[in-house]
Amino acid sequence: MSDFLLFERDGPVVTLTMNAPERRNALSIEGETNEAFTEACRRIAAEVDVRAVILTGAGTAFSAGGDLKAMRERFGMKPADIRESYRRGIQRIPLALYDLDVPTIAAVNGPAIGAGLDLACMCDIRIGAESSSYAESFVSVGIVPGDGGAWLLPRAVGQSKAAEMAFTGDRLDARAALECGLISQVVPDAALMDAARALAGRIARNPPQVLRMTKRLLREGQHMRLSSLLEMSAAFQALAHTTRDHEEAVNAWFDKRKPVFEGR
Ligand SMILES: C/C=C/C(=O)SCCNC(=O)CCNC(=O)[C@H](O)C(C)(C)COP(=O)(O)OP(=O)(O)OC[C@H]1O[C@@H](n2cnc3c(N)ncnc32)[C@H](O)[C@@H]1OP(=O)(O)O
Numbered sequence: 001m002s003d004f005l006l007f008e009r010d011g012p013v014v015t016l017t018m019n020a021p022e023r024r025n026a027l028s029i030e031g032e033t034n035e036a037f038t039e040a041c042r043r044i045a046a047e048v049d050v051r052a053v054i055l056t057g058a059g060t061a062f063s064a065g066g067d068l069k070a071m072r073e074r075f076g077m078k079p080a081d082i083r084e085s086y087r088r089g090i091q092r093i094p095l096a097l098y099d100l101d102v103p104t105i106a107a108v109n110g111p112a113i114g115a116g117l118d119l120a121c122m123c124d125i126r127i128g129a130e131s132s133s134y135a136e137s138f139v140s141v142g143i144v145p146g147d148g149g150a151w152l153l154p155r156a157v158g159q160s161k162a163a164e165m166a167f168t169g170d171r172l173d174a175r176a177a178l179e180c181g182l183i184s185q186v187v188p189d190a191a192l193m194d195a196a197r198a199l200a201g202r203i204a205r206n207p208p209q210v211l212r213m214t215k216r217l218l219r220e221g222q223h224m225r226l227s228s229l230l231e232m233s234a235a236f237q238a239l240a241h242t243t244r245d246h247e248e249a250v251n252a253w254f255d256k257r258k259p260v261f262e263g264r
Contacts, residue, residue: 002036006058007043012051012204013197016040021059026067027115029074030089041096049263051204051211053100054196055123056107057116062132065114066090068141086146090115094148097122098219101212103203107196108132108183111171118145121152124215127185127199128174129192134182136162140169155222157182207245208263 006017018025018033027033044050057063074082097104097119106112106123111133120126120134128134136153138145145153145166154162157180165172174186187195203211213236221229240246244264252259 002032002039004033005036005040007040009047009050010197012049012208013054013200014044014047014050014052015054015056015197017056017058018063019058021057021061023067023069024059024061024064024111025057025116026064026069027090027093027119028067028070030085034089034092037093038096041100044100044102049208050102051206051208052200053102053104054107054193054200055097055104055119056193056196057109059110060131061110061116062106062108062112063116063119064111065116065137066141066143071141090147093119094122094152098148101215103200103211103215105196105200105203107192108134109189109192111135113171114138114141114145115147115149118147118149118152121149121156124218125199126156126183127187127192127195128177128183129189130174130186131189132174132177132183132186133171134165134177135169135171136165137169137171139166205261207243207249207261209243210240210245213240 004018004020006019008015008017020026044053103125104123106120106126108120108126108128110129110131112120113135114137117134117136136145136149138149150166153165157165161180172180172182174183177183178186185195217229217233217236220232224232245261248261249259
């Protein structure tokens with residue numbers, strides 16, 4: 001596993017920690033950081049009993065976004081090479097993370113800037129520390145969101161707020177991010193990881209197959225016709241109703257006891 005992305009497994013929960021605090025977990029357009037994400041996602045997909053994933057950053061930042069030092073070294077590079085480097089580099093992260101079947105939580109521990117914010121938006125749920133902050137600041141460094149932000153951010157905060165953020169590059173503090181729905185909780189800095197683990201634990205206690213199907217419906221629902229989504233929901237429901245976990249949940253309700261799910 002890569003030095004950039006620490007992979008820790010605690011029962012059904014995987015925590016991924018970006019681990020380059022000296023550069024505020026900046027991401028390279030090509031190379032190590034992208035491989036780290038695609039490899040971690042491959043591993044999570046292969047470990048069938050993972051039920052939730054937490055993504056966070058080591059040190060004081062979640063991620064400072066694209067590596068500006070590396071970007072300076074690209075001055076003069078040919079447009080065709082830049083385009084190709086995005087396609088085979090940083091653009092693989094949204095494809096890999098967004099495609100994970102299990103629920104993902106971004107535990108935003110500090111600034112989430114540019115590609116760092118987009119990374120948080122690739123997760124299903126975002127919770128933020130009091131000291132977290134958020135900026136879609138590509139415009140401030142003279143580039144466009146090249147890693148899916150123009151698709152992800154409007155889905156998180158709506159078109160108007162996304163446009164305001166992307167056109168100004170302004171940074172939101174945690175309270176402002178909570179207000180516009182970019183994050184769903186603000187917690188004291190020291191309590192962030194406990195809050196993320198508690199949330200992951202509550203998710204992980206639910207029937208895993210149904211969680212995966214629910215995630216898929218939430219995702220697909222964002223770009224499907226209602227009639228198609230209803231068809232897909234009926235097909236998933238046909239599977240859900242025949243699971244042992246469904247029987248267990250309903251029986252437990254009648255027995256006035258907590259259900260025990262087996263993932264079957
Ligand atoms: C393809 C993707 C494109 C994009 O994502 S565009 C957006 C690019 N990102 C930015 O514009 C953000 C730039 N960084 C910052 O604004 C700040 O940093 C932070 C708010 C993230 C954190 O501030 P603080 O905690 O005060 O740290 P510090 O003193 O500014 O930086 C500490 C060290 O981290 C390096 N660093 C910070 N951000 C980046 C970056 N994006 N790329 C490369 N290095 C970075 C610095 O240079 C420095 O390093 P040294 O100690 O060697 O001077």
